[in-house]
Amino acid sequence: NAGVMQNPRHLVRRRGQEARLRCSPMKGHSHVYWYRQLPEEGLKFMVYLQKENIIDESGMPKERFSAEFPKEGPSILRIQQVVRGDSAAYFCASSPQGDQPQHFGDGTRLSIL
Amino acid sequence: QKEVEQDPGPLSVPEGAIVSLNCTYSNSAFQYFMWYRQYSRKGPELLMYTYSSGNKEDGRFTAQVDKSSKYISLFIRDSQPSDSATYLCAMRRTDDMRFGAGTRLTVKP
Secondary structure, eight states: OOEEEEEEEEEEOOTOOOOOEEEOOOOOOOEEEEEEOOSOOOOOEEEETTTTTEEOOOOOOSSSSEOOOSSSSSSEEEEOOOOOOOOOOOOOEESSSSSSSSSEEOEEEOOOO | OOOEEEOOOOEEETTTEEEEEEESSOOOOOEEEEEEOOOSSSOOEEEEESSSEEEEEEEEEEEETTTTTTEEEEEEESOOGGGOEEEEEEEETTTEEEEOOOOEEEEOO
16 A cells, blocks of 8 residues: 655756656545645645645745646645755655645655755 | 744753753634654654644654643653654644654654
């Protein structure tokens, strides 16, 4: 029973490039959440998606960041024109329903040169 | 004031000690309370999930919720070096979840 799968585990980009982070939820889970974690800080909510719908994007920066969860395939968090401040660990979580506990992947560590 | 307050530590205890980890919160709308354990370079792992005030026990772990005081705790009995990790409290209202900053725990053999 595979858990939440995130890839890549590590991603290095130069300033101005695009970063694409992928998340495959646990089997049977249709709710996906993205969080950002900086060193010594807690998890900061970014966006909550259900298949083909964005439910809550209140934690997402208004520019350069977007997320999708298509009918088929993984959820994608996309960061355009990356800047040094985007360097962080990005975690994806999934749940079977919105009111159930979330289960996390091991994250993607994004480094911006 | 943050919605969820958690002492970041670090906390260091000898093996076998009882560990007490705590969080306070300000919004009475939070209904569900969770504790996650996060090892270095890994994702958070769900340890405990509670709804009502009172205690919930699972092996060496006990989660305690006091909604009247807006205070939650996690107790670890007979702590082991393998318990060394960062512990995150989390709480949810409807679809909205908030995390504490995490407490870094080291259990020394």
